Amino acid sequence: MNINIFNILxxxxxxxxxxxxxxxxxxxxxxxxxxxxxxxxxxxALRVKFANYTQIKSKDYFVKIRGYHIWLNIKGPKKAYWSxxxxxEMESKDQNETxxxxxxGPDPTLWTLFMFFHFVIAGIFLIFSxxxxxxxxxxxxxxxxxxxxxxxxxxxxxxxxxxxxxRSNGHYQMNDxxxxxxxxxxx
Numbered sequence: 001m002n003i004n005i006f007n008i009l010x011x012x013x014x015x016x017x018x019x020x021x022x023x024x025x026x027x028x029x030x031x032x033x034x035x036x037x038x039x040x041x042x043x044x045a046l047r048v049k050f051a052n053y054t055q056i057k058s059k060d061y062f063v064k065i066r067g068y069h070i071w072l073n074i075k076g077p078k079k080a081y082w083s084x085x086x087x088x089e090m091e092s093k094d095q096n097e098t099x100x101x102x103x104x105g106p107d108p109t110l111w112t113l114f115m116f117f118h119f120v121i122a123g124i125f126l127i128f129s130x131x132x133x134x135x136x137x138x139x140x141x142x143x144x145x146x147x148x149x150x151x152x153x154x155x156x157x158x159x160x161x162x163x164x165x166x167r168s169n170g171h172y173q174m175n176d177x178x179x180x181x182x183x184x185x186x187x
Contacts, residue, residue, distance in 0.1 A: 033103075033104045033167075033174070034101065034102060034103045034104070035102050035178075036099070036100065036101055036102070037099075037100045037102070038093065038097060038098070038099050038100070039097070039098045039100060039185060040096060040097055041096065041097075041098055041185075042092075042095065042096055042098070043068065043090050043091070043092040043098045046090060046098055046100075046185065047065070047068060047070075047090065049184055049185065049187055050063060050065055050070050050184055051065060052187075053184050053187075059075075059076055060074065060075065060076055060078050061073065061074060061075065061177075061180055062074075062075045068089065068090040068091070069087065069088070069089055069090075070087075070088040070089075070090070071085055071086070071087055071088070072085065072086040072088070072177050072180060072181060073085045073086075074173055074176075074177070078173070080169075080170075081107060081110055082106070082107075082110070082166040082167075082169040082170045083107060083170055083173055084104045084105060084106060084107075084167075084170045084173055084174050084177065085104070085105055085106075085107070085177070086102055086103070086104055086105075086174075086177040086178070086181060087102065087103045087104075087105060088100060088101070088102045088181065089101045089102075089103075102178075102181065104174050104177070106163075106166065106167075106170075110166070114159065114163060117155075117159055118156075118159065121152050121155050121156055121159070122152075124148065124152050125149055125152040125153070128145045128148045128149050128152070129145075129149060131145050132145035132146060132149065
């Protein structure tokens with residue numbers, strides 16, 4: 001059995017432009033899930049729908065609009081450190097059709113923390129790989145260097161699985177944000 005992991009990772013998310021398809025969040029390798037939707041409405045009319053929703057003052061959701069970029073966030077008692085947000089980018093296809101690209105993401109503070117951990121782990125890995133090379137050239141033992149490098153690879157995988165667990169904690173909130181998005185568009 002021959003499995004090519006690069007073909008699996010490079011495969012785009014399947015979607016039908018005429019019918020909205022829900023995401024299968026359990027079978028995705030990506031940590032930041034995305035979906036696409038073509039809407040047979042003018043881009044400015046869609047933007048007005050989101051602007052009108054901001055006037056409702058929902059106790060559970062917060063909407064921020066900058067140009068044709070819209071962020072849907074969870075607020076209040078439902079918000080936790082693992083709560084996702086939904087970034088929507090609207091592009092005009094023609095006069096009466098809009099292409100929407102939506103991307104789920106973690107809280108920006110949590111994302112920054114994970115990026116900091118990734119850079120620290122990568123830095124330690126690179127430093128110890130340089131030290132291991134120097135020790136190898138000088139005929140010194142490299143066991144400790146290889147152990148630290150192995151621990152950094154393990155830490156990278158551990159960060160990935162922690163991020164997947166955080167994403168699965170926010171699965172229901174992702175569905176809530178997606179339903180809110182569809183509700184606003186249908187209004």
